[in-house]
Amino acid sequence: MKRILMIVGLCWCCWTGAVQAQNSDDKYRVPLKDVIDMLEARYDIQIKYDESQVKDKWLNYAKWRFRPDVDETLRNVLGPLDMKVNKEGERKYKLKEYEYYRWEPQDGWDYLDYLAAQYQDKASWESRKQEIRADLYKALKLSPLPSLPESVPLVTKKRKFTDYTVENFALEILPGVYINGSIYRPLNSKGGVPLVMSPDGHWFGHRFRKDAQIRCAMLAKMGAVAVSYDLFAWGESGLQFDYSDHRRSLAVTIQTLGALRILDWMLADQQIDEERVGICGGSGGGSQSVLLTALDDRIKLSVPVVSLSSYHFGGCPCESGMPIHAAARGTNNVELAAMAAPRPQLLISDGHDWTAQMPEHDFPYLQKIYAYYGKADYVENVHLPEDGHDFGYSKRKPVYDFITKHFRLDTRGLKNAAGDYDESRCVIEEETALYAFGPNGENLPSNAIKGYENLEKLFKDQ
Structure with a gap:
């Protein structure tokens, strides 16, 4: 009996060992690094990568994913691992993590064509627009809008400079949640003043950057009120939330709500001309400009700078962290920008980011939507093929020109005979001078909440 049991035991061990071996082999797993070697040898290509990108990564059914076409093969191989390659030259690629927000240009154009096929005239477009807008508010957890706190805004003493303050x-935009910024005003305004909202982008230095201060100061010198404000968890918002919280989903909700609250507050000032309200931001600030204009008809003019693309959805959760692009069965940023029609809109694009091909497909689509209203000339594109992703003077100049044209600003004494603007008399202040809560945060209100988990609690019933 012992002999029989021992034989049965040995057989069981052998059988289970065989099963375990089969279970580890039946998916024909191959280390990613080995797969890359096979790809390079078979297709005569070069794939650059860091060791950390391939460490401990395996691919199931690796050899069955190969096809005659190298690009199709790369998609088959890397897609299950949430990875991709960027083409960097003839037969040269670079391995990257999958970027949910970045498509191939043709894919973006095809999708925009698919969206455009859903409307053929002003009436069908207006129906589509209203459907998108309602879904945007729901996606942002802002339907209905939260109750407005009854606190009085904290405003510091004005600092006077040449022609502006x-x-x-x-x-306070939610109980214990604050948005901070600076207001640039014309020195001697007498009423009926335009307003330009200026959301920050993701460049280092935030709204305290030299170019951000110059742009707002110049608009004030021309006769507009410019409001520059922080991104969520950046700038003074960092007193309440960690810098890393900016890359969490509620970032887009808080930034949108903050902009709406600022707009409400500024329009309560009878000095502001409600028919001349604009928004202008670059990069992530451009995405905010597009979204706020799509949401609110009180915005009469929009200028998204180096941001808009049909194949780029915004790589930060403050642009795409909530399902806004799933609105109305799916949309993209260019269709959202079309919701500005027929309000004036200037798109500034460059040759070295995802806006590089704006004139080829996205801009003609927008012209078509504006033509539904007989206003095709109200949307403009300034394309700078030699420029990169920044908000330098080459971008600021067309911003000044466009806002001046539509809001009737006064540029006397600010331009030379060649049409260039003199920005030299704009004062660049130290960062701490632009703080509302004081140099060390000493004026942070006692009810200010801290930590993302406490912010989430405010939305728990949404």
Whole structure:
């Protein structure tokens, strides 16, 4: 009996060992690094990568994913691992993590064509627009809008400069949640003043950057009120939330709500001309400009700078962290930008980011939508093929020109005979001078919440 049991035991061990071996082999797993070697040898290509990108990564059914076409093969191989390659030259590629927000240009154009096929005239487009807008508010957890806190905004003393003033503010947008910024005003305004909202982008230095201060100061010198404000968890918002919280889903919700609250507050000032309200931001600030204009008809003019593309959805959760692009069965940023029609809109694009092909497909689509209203000339594109992703003077100049044209600003004494603007008399302040809560955060209100988990609690019933 012992002998029989021992034989049965040995057989069981052998059988289970065989099963375990089969279970580890039946998916024909191959280390990713080996797969890359096979790809390079078979297709005569070069794939650059860091060791950390391939460490401990395996691919199931690796050899069955190969096809005659190298690009199809790369998609088959890397897709299951949430990875991709960027083409860097003839037969040269670079391995990257999958970028949910970045498509191939042709894919973006095809999708925009698919969206455009859903409307053929002003009436069908207006129906589509209203459907998108309602879904955007729901996607942002802002339907209905949260109740407005009854606190009085904190506003610092004005600082006077040549032809303009600056004051900082902190505005409570949810219980214990504040948005901070600075207001640039014309020195001697007498009423009926245009307003330009200026959301920040993702460049280092935030709204305290030299170019951000110059742009707002110049608009004030021309006769507009310019409001520059922080991204969520950046700038003074960092007193309440960690810098890493900016890359969490509620970032887009808080930034949108903050902009709406600022707009409400500024339009309560009878000095502001409600028929001349614009928004202008670059990069991530451009994405905010597009979204706010799509949401709110009180915005009468929009200028997204180096941001808009049908094949780029915004690589930060503050642009795409909530399902706004799933609105109305799916949309993209260019269709959202079309919701500005027939309000004036200037698109500034460059040759070295995802806006590089704006004139080829996206801009003609927008012209078509504007033509539904007989306003095709109200959307413009300034394309700078030699420029990169920044908000330098080459971008600021067309911003000034466009806002001046539509809002009737006064540029006397600010331009030379060649049409160039003199920005030299704009004062660049130290960062701490632009704080509303004081140099060390000493004026942070006592009810200010801290930590993302406490922010989430405010939306728990949404």
